[in-house]
Amino acid sequence: MIVNANEPTARTDNPAHALLDGLTDPQREAVVTTEGPLLVLAAAGSGKTRVITRRIAYLLSLGVPAWQVLALTFTNKAAGEMRERVGELLEAHPQRESISRGLTVSTFHALCARLLRRYAPLMEGRANWRIKHDYTIYDTNDQQALMKTTLNALQLSTTNWPPRTVLGAISNAKNELKDAAAFAAEADDFYSRQIAKIYTSYDDAMRQANAVDFDDLMVLTVRLLRECDEARDEVQARWRYLMIDEYQDTNHAQFVLSTLLVGNDPGSPPNLCVVGDPDQSIYGWRGADIANILEFEQAYSGAGLITLGQNFRSTAPILAIADHLIRNNQQRKHKDLFTTRDGGEQPEAVLCRDERHEAGLVIDWLKARVEEEESLTWKDAAIFYRNNALSRVLEDELRREGVPYVIARGTAFYQREEVRDAIAYLKLVANQADEVSLLRIINKPARKIGKATIETLAETSKIRGVPMFEVLRIVDTLDLTPQAQRAVQRFTETVDGWTGHGTFFGEGVAGSLADLVSRVLKQSGLEDHYKKLAAKSEESADKLSNLQEIVSSAAEFEETYEPADDPALAPDEDDVPPLLSIMRAYLETVSLVADADSIDPASGAITLMTLHAAKGLEFPAVAIVGMEEGLLPSSRALESESGLEEERRLAFVGITRAMRRLLMTSAKYRTQRGLRERMIPSRFLDELPSEHVRVSDQSEESWDEGWDDAPAPWDEPTEASIESARRRRASRSSGSWPGIEPGARVRHPRFGLGTIAQVMSKGMNARAVVEFKDAGRKTLVLQYANLEVL
DNA sequence: CTAGATTTTATTTTT
DNA sequence: TAAAATCTAG
DSSP: OOOOSSOOOOOOSOHHHHTTTTOOHHHHHHHHOOSSOEEEEEOTTSOHHHHHHHHHHHHHHTTOOGGGEEEEESSHHHHHHHHHHHHHHTTTSTTHHHHTTTOEEEEHHHHHHHHHHHHHHHHTTSTTOOOOTTOEEOOHHHHHHHHHHHHHHTTOOTTTSOHHHHHHHHHHHHHTTOOHHHHHHHOOSHHHHHHHHHHHHHHHHHHHHTEEOHHHHHHHHHHHHHHOHHHHHHHHHHOOEEEESSGGGOBHHHHHHHHHHHOOBTTBOOEEEEEEOGGGOOOGGGTBOTHHHHTHHHHSTTOEEEEEOEESSSOHHHHHHHHHHHTTOSSOOOOOOEESOOOOOOOEEEEEEEHHHHHHHHHHHHHHHHHHOTTOOGGGEEEEESSGGGHHHHHHHHHHHTOOEEEOOTTHHHHSHHHHHHHHHHHHHHOTTOHHHHHHHTTSSOOSOOHHHHHHHHHHHHHHTOOHHHHHHTGGGSSOOHHHHHHHHHHHHHHHHHHTTTTOOSTTOOSSHHHHHHHHHHHTSHHHHHHHHHTTOHHHHHHHHHHHHHHHHHHHHHHHOOOOOOTTTSOOOTTSOHHHHHHHHHHHHHHTOOGGGGOOTTSSSEEEEEHHHHTTOOEEEEEEOOOBTBBTTBTTGGGSHHHHHHHHHHHHHHHHTEEEEEEEEEEEEEEETTEEEEOOBOHHHHTSOGGGOEEEEOTTSOTTTOOSSOOOTTOOOOHHHHHHHHHHHHHHHHTOOTTOSTTOEEEETTTEEEEEEEEEEOSTTOEEEEEETTTTSEEEEEEGGGOEEO
16 A cells, blocks of 8 residues: 555564564654754654654663653644554553653643642742742633733723734743843833733733733743753753654744753753654744744754655645645745655545535535545545634534534633633632632622622722732622622632632532532532523523533543652642642643544544644545635735745645545635625635646536525626625624615615515614515515615 | 623634 | 624613
8 A cells, every 4th residue: 555665674573673664764763863852854744643653662662761751742632642652552562561651741831831830839939930839721711801901900992902912912922932021121112112011911910810821831931940950950850852743833932941851951962853844834823933943953963854755645646736835935945745656536626606505515525535435434534624614604514414523623612601600610719819710700690799899899909919809808898888798708608618718628628529510510500590591592501511511521530630640740739638639630631622632533523623723634535615815825814925825834734634535615705704705716726736636616506506695606796896895894894784774775786676675683784675576576585784775 | 780682893723 | 693892771
């Protein structure tokens, strides 16, 4: 099946050498070069994972103690997979249990979270050290909530200072290891001075809440290892071999972190092996610095370089179009991609009518592939898209057709309102300084602590510099109505009941995590709240069952949880109640889940995911939808050349996931946030070599089937229609629909002249019943957005 | 203070 | 379209 250009290594009796079986020369080289810094440039599909896992197994079989080996990835899924595959490779080994004990395979973020838990006490009391060992991790939503309060306190409007934008600027600074003071020192214009001010206040609020964001995990660990000799010495004495996967996605902070973990003493160069592919760098927007990989050899003197160029994954035509596409990137060092898998079907590109047509077509295509090829099943098929919003139509259609599918959205469960509420209660129990969580749930469900009361509490907390929860305890001294004071007191008593007044011991305190969770759900009133509503709406019934699911998830976590007996990773928790320590571990895990983590290759279903989540995976049959200007490349990325090139790499990543069959689609019209728009096929489709792609235009087929309010395909956009679309959009955002009332004459792009018979709804997505005399007196319910008033 | 209705606004990718 | 913000009636 796979014909290897290089002759495979001969099998020997040495178990270590069995690990080299079936590897090409450069692959084998990468496995056995265990000492010193090494850069492995691994092209898409070149057996990168294979090399890393064999390398780890090889090290262990040579007698390197597992606890000296550290492998870092970006997702939990990648880490789990790596651990599993190393285990499989060692299956034959006589002492496989003992030689792999203590091996650390982790994500950057989880490793940092652990190191901070462990060593934070050593840093407490140092100037500006922000956190204690019982800190909370804030996710994007928490960050935004805190940023909103921060901006509010600074009297800055969220219109001029959008929280996302401000947080983005701060995140960039943190990725460069610039703290608020350093940022302020460099700020030489109004805008950056303002950001510096916000950055300072935000960090202040984070300190107050004893919380860190994702970037802080890196920043604070770097500071810890730089300033605390004890921590650094322990860590460096321990991990002697470090491997980093997807190195092209590391940012500056992660670069510095990796040198701190293993040291970079010219006298004894570190055993640091990094694996990556500049052509698959797709996280530039998150601060990934491609210089890390390009300048690796300068950063580590004497570093080795191995290039893996042979592709074992895709057929020749697929590889040919990927190669052709990526050659359009100017900022790139050319790399030869080659395969020995000759033959294979041509990739296809199809122009569809609209997103529904596209969804149906893609599903039909995948169905046909599965029917045609015996060895193909649903689980071998995947659909990729640029943004999550594009999955909706696909999901609808898949459900309608009864095709099994899974969607890679590991975070979805924890993003639900009711689940976030429950987690917020737990976070508050774990860290009472956590103001974001407190504010989230203090009046949820409603317990008569209203806006005015909360404002007084928050203000008092600000003025006195006391955590808000402490203010709740002295509510009787504040100028509030007796009712409000009672309500607040009852709330504090409830929370104190869960924590046993901070002791986590005694009567009424939960005995297990699951027990605590179910108490919290009951006594907070959250459960009752949804129980009451469950009979009325399906949504509430769902929410109720989600709450139950948290209890099960906690129980499951508890069952599989083993406290690390690892000196560098286990927090010093002799005097910490077990319940508290397991809850912290649970909250940490929950905070660090990623979408890609939920992908289960064993499920018998089509996988749907974003192009970003697809990196590192492969599927026999792949469809990429929404290959349109403004989508892929995304309109945001079009602002810069480097942005465009990153989009091209994203397309490259998508294409190179495909092993045998590939379909790319674009739609002529697409409804985005309720507005139907004319789309232009992606420039990336034009950049593909025509001799290797089968292109077809199906956008004008079977028009009578789809009787919706779409513009007719033969209506090419004219200046006038573009202008009227612009006006419609403008009037839509201002919320007014001039002249739309019963009797008004209107024109619809597909159905022509008509009269409004009845107004169904007003506002932004207003609809009306319109009668069309010309089209056989048809009466249709249409969106105002598509009507032109005459 | 609460709950629901109404209006406004924002849209990429994620640890 | 969907989420967030704002308004309104009880």
